[in-house]
Amino acid sequence: xxxxxxxxxxxxxxxxxxxxxxxxxxxxxxxxxxxxxxxxxxxxxxxxxxxxxxxxxxxxxxxxxxxxxxxxxxxxxxxxxxxxxxxxxxxxxxxxxxxxxxxxxxxxxxxxxxxxxxxxxxxxxxxxxxxxxxxxxxxxxxxxxxxxxxxxxxxxxxxxxxxxxxxxxxxxxxxxxxxxxxxxxxxxxxxxxxxxxxxxxxxxxxxxxxxxxxxxxxxxxxxxxxxxxxxxxxxxxxxxxxxxxxxxxxxxxxxxxxxxxxxxxxxxxxxxxxxxxxxxxxxxxxxxxxxxxxxxxxxxxxxxxxxxxxxxxxxxxx
Amino acid sequence: xxxxxxxxxxxxxxxxxxxxxxxxxxxxxxxxxxxxxxxxxxxxxxxxxxxxxxxxxxxxxxxxxxxxxxxxxxxxxxxxxxxxxxxxxxxxxxxxxxxxxxxxxxxxxxxxxxxxxxxxxxxxxxxxxxxxxxxxxxxxxxxxxxxxxxxxxxxxxxxxxxxxxxxxxxxxxxxxxxxxxxxxxxxxxxxxxxxxxxxxxxxxxxxxxxxxxxxxxxxxxxxxxxxxxxxxxxxxxxxxxxxxxxxxxxxxxxxxxxxxxxxxxxxxxxxxxx
Numbered sequence: 001x002x003x004x005x006x007x008x009x010x011x012x013x014x015x016x017x018x019x020x021x022x023x024x025x026x027x028x029x030x031x032x033x034x035x036x037x038x039x040x041x042x043x044x045x046x047x048x049x050x051x052x053x054x055x056x057x058x059x060x061x062x063x064x065x066x067x068x069x070x071x072x073x074x075x076x077x078x079x080x081x082x083x084x085x086x087x088x089x090x091x092x093x094x095x096x097x098x099x100x101x102x103x104x105x106x107x108x109x110x111x112x113x114x115x116x117x118x119x120x121x122x123x124x125x126x127x128x129x130x131x132x133x134x135x136x137x138x139x140x141x142x143x144x145x146x147x148x149x150x151x152x153x154x155x156x157x158x159x160x161x162x163x164x165x166x167x168x169x170x171x172x173x174x175x176x177x178x179x180x181x182x183x184x185x186x187x188x189x190x191x192x193x194x195x196x197x198x199x200x201x202x203x204x205x206x207x208x209x210x211x212x213x214x215x216x217x218x219x220x221x222x223x224x225x226x227x228x229x230x231x232x233x234x235x236x237x238x239x240x241x242x243x244x245x246x247x248x249x250x251x252x253x254x255x256x257x258x259x260x261x262x263x264x265x266x267x268x269x270x271x272x273x274x275x276x277x278x279x280x281x282x283x284x285x286x287x288x289x290x291x292x293x294x295x296x297x298x299x300x301x302x303x304x305x306x307x308x309x310x311x312x313x314x315x316x317x318x
Numbered sequence: 319x320x321x322x323x324x325x326x327x328x329x330x331x332x333x334x335x336x337x338x339x340x341x342x343x344x345x346x347x348x349x350x351x352x353x354x355x356x357x358x359x360x361x362x363x364x365x366x367x368x369x370x371x372x373x374x375x376x377x378x379x380x381x382x383x384x385x386x387x388x389x390x391x392x393x394x395x396x397x398x399x400x401x402x403x404x405x406x407x408x409x410x411x412x413x414x415x416x417x418x419x420x421x422x423x424x425x426x427x428x429x430x431x432x433x434x435x436x437x438x439x440x441x442x443x444x445x446x447x448x449x450x451x452x453x454x455x456x457x458x459x460x461x462x463x464x465x466x467x468x469x470x471x472x473x474x475x476x477x478x479x480x481x482x483x484x485x486x487x488x489x490x491x492x493x494x495x496x497x498x499x500x501x502x503x504x505x506x507x508x509x510x511x512x513x514x515x516x517x518x519x520x521x522x523x524x525x526x527x528x529x530x531x532x533x534x535x536x537x538x539x540x541x542x543x544x545x546x547x548x549x550x551x552x553x554x555x556x557x558x559x560x561x562x563x564x565x566x567x568x569x570x571x572x573x574x575x576x577x578x579x580x581x582x583x584x585x586x587x588x589x590x591x592x
Contacts, residue, residue: 009343012339012343014336015334016337022424022425026435027436028435028437029441033476034426034437035422035425038425049340053343062589067511067588067591068515069510069512069513069518072437072511073440073473073508075478093418103500103504119417120417
């Protein structure tokens with residue numbers, strides 16, 4: 001029995017949840033509005049309970065739907081997650097295959113959790129999650145079959161434990177910590193960082209005429225704790241759309257804006273699932289470390305950056 | 319396997335049974351997370367449910383203890399008659415949650431028990447627009463597409479009308495209405511809604527809140543602090559328009575004031591309200 005199985009359990013709605021819902025519904029002008037408020041409150045409370053199981057603090061009092069005036073005026077089901085953002089928690093009635101987000105909630109949300117209700121209001125099930133693409137509003141119409149599994153909600157809330165899904169990058173979905181090259185890479189290295197992977201033997205575009213090439217690059221800062229130095233990791237993903245659907249990935253390190261060069265001996269390595277080093281590259285006076293990988297769909301790897309005794313790892317999947 | 323779908327899981331009809339179950343789930347997760355090789359949770363599903371039931375039985379036992387002291391404070395049930403916001407509801411506790419289909423009747427009954435409902439007050443305000451704030455808020459050349467008309471159609475009507483349907487009906491581009499709704503109507507409606515929240519208005523004048531609010535201001539503009547904004551927007555009657563505030567303190571972008579209000583001032587007020 002894994003924690004993931006426990007977390008797919010229906011979430012019980014206790015007496016307190018129903019007391020809040022009934023009290024909030026009783027303040028409304030019409031029974032229809034009251035019912036909407038009742039179910040919104042239960043949906044928010046269920047996600048609050050679920051996140052508290054995971055020790056993720058939530059703040060009901062900071063949520064707009066906990067404000068009497070705002071919930072009477074708008075159709076709100078928001079939950080404030082301190083330091084992270086606001087999650088929308090939408091009730092889904094039995095027999096529905098899609099849901100609509102009201103205009104007042106599509107902006108300023110980090111994502112939306114769909115909460116499935118049944119006739120019995122003692123438990124609900126969290127069906128899945130839609131994530132907002134950075135700074136873009138959520139799509140107002142969401143078919144249930146497009147929901148991501150709850151794991152992706154946990155990736156968002158526990159970014160440090162997340163596995164970076166490189167295939168999602170091609171659809172424009174990045175974790176918060178991934179920035180554009182211009183934001184992080186110092187001016188003098190930007191052209192190099194933007195340049196395409198040097199396509200060597202393993203990286204050549206197959207001869208098929210139909211091959212379509214799609215590429216995306218993102219950067220993030222990595223703190224080398226012991227030396228208080230930060231470096232910039234640039235990951236470039238090149239998808240060559242052929243029948244095999246392989247992805248080429250390049251991992252490069254650059255100094256940040258505060259330093260001219262990388263620390264000597266800084267090493268970047270790729271480990272396989274058995275934690276054995278499969279590729280490695282080290283910084284020296286002339287070259288910046290770079291690794292190139294050719295990955296199949298479903299493959300996972302771990303990247304390790306180390307300097308002396310200190311090391312930091314990030315996990316990726318393709 | 320879902321614990322709660324197991325027929326072997328202990329069940330009781332006690333109104334706080336789901337609190338006991340919630341605590342059990344938290345315990346199970348902690349056990350699995352901190353699992354030690356010498357005492358792992360059972361992997362066989364039957365033994366696993368027995369293991370869960372062992373803990374749940376104690377929590378259920380606690381429910382029947384007269385002192386109820388075991389309950390962490392946040393689990394202490396809030397009853398309807400403890401609600402103090404309008405202070406005029408009949409003192410009765412809500413019944414056990416009914417099913418989804420019985421919800422309409424339950425809610426209708428409880429709404430009738432309240433003489434003064436914030437939802438009704440806000441609805442009346444929108445329909446009457448006593449200060450003309452809503453009718454005067456419209457895209458240039460389109461007075462028929464004013465904030466009152468839009469609010470009634472988008473928020474009050476059942477089911478709500480979509481912006482697209484309104485655009486077709488009024489013959490105005492959808493984007494024009496959408497932008498007007500997002501940038502002009504919604505911020506005004508938020509302020510109107512907050513002004514009906516008596517506890518929030520009271521929070522503004524609490525000495526400690528006043529201190530915090532006064533210290534939080536737009537960068538290099540101490541006069542544009544949260545206390546001044548809260549007073550002008552929530553306490554002054556009639557409310558001062560943000561455009562007037564912007565003009566008076568010579569801030570060229572109204573949106574800077576809205577942002578400061580939403581991101582900094584309102585969170586402080588919410589904290590003091592609760």
